[in-house]
Amino acid sequence: MSAVKIDEQVAKTSGYNVIGKSVRRRDALAKVTGEAMFSTDVKLPGMLYAKVLRSPYPHAKITKIDTSKAEELPGVKAVVSVKNTPREKFNTSATMTFTVPHLDPVLDQYIFDDVVRYVGDEVAAVAAVSEEVAQQALKLIDVEYEQLPAVYDPLEAMREDSPDIHTGCHEGKNVPGDIVKIAMGDVEKGFEESDLVIEEMFKLPVQKQAQMETHAAVAQVTPEGNITVWSTTQTPHPTRMILSKVFGVPHSKIRVLNPPYVGGGFGVRIGCSGKAEPIAVALSMQAKRPVKIVYTREEDFTASDTRHGGYVWAKLGVKKDGTFHALELKGILNAGAYCSFSCEVPGVMGAMGLSVYRIPNENFVGYTAYTNTTPAGAMRGFGNPQAIFPLESVVDMAAEKLGMDSLELRLKNIMKTGDPWCLPYPCGSTGLAECIEKGAESIGWERRGKLNKPGATKVRGIGMGVGTHCSNAWPFCVDYDNAYITIEQDGSVQLATGVPDIGTGTSTSLPQLAAEVLGVDLDTVNITFGDTASTPFDIGSHASRTLYAAGTAVIAAAKDAKKQVLEYASDLLNAPAERLDIKNSTVFVAAQGLTNSCSGSGVCKVGSGERTSITMKELAAHAHLRNKQFIGVGRIVPPNSPPWEAHFAEVEVDLETGQVRVIKLAAAHDVGKAIHPAIVEGQIEGGVLQGIGYALSEEIKYNDKGRQQNYSFHNYFLPTAEDVPEIDAIIIESNDPSGPFGAKGLGETGLVPTAPAIANAVYDATGVRFKEIPLTEERVFFGLRNNKA
Amino acid sequence: MSFKTLKFTLNGEPMEIPVSPSDMLVDVLRDKLELTGTKKGCGKGECGACTVIMNGKAVASCLVPALKAMGANVETVEGVANGKAHPLQETFMDLGAVQCGFCTPGMVMSSKALLDENPKPTKAEIREAIAGNICRCTGYVKIEEAVEAAVQKLQEKR
Known part of the structure; x- marks a missing residue:
């Protein structure tokens, strides 16, 4: 449904004034005119430019590093390496700041170490008067390496004869942190009692976020030691905590902010942006001048977190009537050279994989293994896509074996509100059945099996996949939010929240929530965001949480401010606060309606007039002159709730070339409530296309020297405008009881079941089951050929 | 490095600026002229973020040596809104x-x-x-x- 149609529908039914409307985004004008400021645009007086020397080897000991010649090059102002930077272990991801109390975060990185663990690992950095001079200086750094054995595959890395990439792995060779185990019922018994058991192994690729703005940071250190960092982080507050730990500077003396815009994230900078922030700070401390670092696209690919690739085993036990009875999932993923989020990703993978269907006996074991490849961390879906491609594949296989329609089989088994599940919060709402119904209608599910003529070389197929996700990071991470709402002296509203706007529109949707609660005109609400100096702590924009979790804090702050306003107005309007409300930026006595004239009623006295209402402007001015201001504070620990999604793909497979083309993708999403329908559609459409990339073309491979083979847009195949199928983004509103006005998470779900919907459609078209993605022409061509033979 | 004076029309105004032969148009626009609306996403002509219009054609300004713009008519995003949004x-x-x-x-x-x-x-x-x-x-x-x-x-x- 188009955004416009939804607007009309909302206007007719909801009674909301601000939410549910696709208002023009706050950032839109600045972004279409080129005025919007990003980290890569920041320029300060005296600013220097940094370049990083990176390891050419996948695993080596640095036996000598001499930076003296680089330091002597005219224009070079600072050189940093293992010799003059803090020996303080950290983790570039925010996990080191919000790992839940019963676990210890894995701290396995220094800014620079004397061992390098992947091609691209940081060896040294230079700050100079220009990028060219800094680049030249890198060549003058003399480094001697003693090469060490390297390993690139997680299963191989766990073997006893493999090199130790890090010490202190207590769960097994090269396994960081703790193994994740989730269990319900008795899975052994469950399989015994099942009439049909399907068991398969799947192989998942390394995908890259490929956000459009590469990692960047500008650091400025004042003579008093105060540090300001403008950067591309998705989490200004946790990033400040990381810098505080690394440099031993109190939080209060560090400011981290976005400038204010961030050119995308998709998980890659939850915490530091690669190592841009700590390197810029280290150089700025040495040079005593501001330092800017901007990653090249190749650095962004090779030296910042990817999605986890690896191996997943799925085993599904089903009763004759189609009832799912037991499910076992096991994941061994590739952590890459440093831990990043490798302890959390398996947790989300298991939790989401086990929560789609109502199954009494379930088991998950998941972990990662270090290898000498680029670190893997957070990417949109965070483990969930790695669970759902296998799960939704075996569900389809079970349907075929049972002779059941796979849609009916899913409908029979999907989680219902209040069903028991493995998560520590309830399944508060689900519109998945409606998602399946609407998605099937859009794709024309009944056309399945009637699409092809005998002998055709291009064959069509239809497939589906369903899934869920979370609406914030709890219980996988510490998760809480704060917000301030200040009613200014003229009645306008200042909202402050620590989340950034990485492109998802939070700087528009959060003011919508505030305006709706306060009853004020949206135009009078301003928002400050993504800045540790002017906003209260928030764990940032990730985990599909920004609107749901930060929004809950905004609503709490708005309610607090409103309460103060109504209490103050109570005296002026001569009515109890409970009888007052605010609409159109005017406080009024609810029973008497919105009128500025009550002549003769004598109920209200402001100035010389008599009224039953007072504008926010008049009220704030009145309060100011009597030493009073209204400041609302929202401090919340968000609940959590599952969004749901059903994707349906129609594909065409060229049997002669192996090319898979998606013809249409219908994506029906239970988002709880669409606060801004156009943004909701945009999130779904964008997620779907990233999912199509994951399914068909995106993959980073390594050669036998540990070098990435797909490190640029030229050889990493992102979908372009010419690859986009018809995408039908369908919004289902289940009005979640816990979320802001019923809203749930949405940022990641668009990607999650896209790959299995496509792979299932390819099976429908060809009769060949692919257990490895992406479905490149080569893979499909050989898969079809081998299947014939 | 020998600088040369690049003369061209930028968003309808005549412009003269010293550039080095190795400078790319995107860097002259962003760094020297501080028109940061033109973005740099890859530096290799692979992403289109740096697209400007030169003599009526859309070009990746990261692939255009600045001196190639000599005498050209260049339009950046900053010049699109002429008093009001296009x-x-x-x-x-x-x-x-x-x-x-x-x-x-x-x-x-x-x-x-x-x-x-x-x-x-x-x-x-x-x-x-x-x-x-x-x-x-x-x-x-x-x-x-x-x-x-x-x-x-x-x-x-x-």
């Missing part, structure tokens, strides 16, 4: 075509170059015009819709 900018804003915004200037420039030359493009022509501009946020759906809507707006104006 219809393309209006439709990008109104139809949800803007998310993170980093590809937006390049998308606007590629689309504008198309519409300047071909006021009634087909859907396929629109797709072809922006095929060199990578967007990782929108799935291109609303960008395409915005260009189509701008075509309509421009027709109505005529």
